[in-house]
Amino acid sequence: MTPEKMTSMDPIMLMSMVNMKIRDEFGDLDSYVKFYELDKEALIKKLADAGFDYLVDAKQFR
Secondary structure, three states, rough: HHHHHHOOOOHHHHHHHHHHHHHHHHOOOHHHHHHOOOOOOHHHHHHOOOOOOEOOOOEOOO
């Protein structure tokens, strides 16, 4: 995942992919964004604009 791809990706597909990666490979959002060198706040905002919130306890966007 590149920052450019993150900004251009459909938000529903992005949410699904991020949740899968967190669940299967990274364990939490911080590890995911650090690995891909993504702007965490930009990712959260893009998904929030599409109606998804990050639930820290569940470790996923819903």
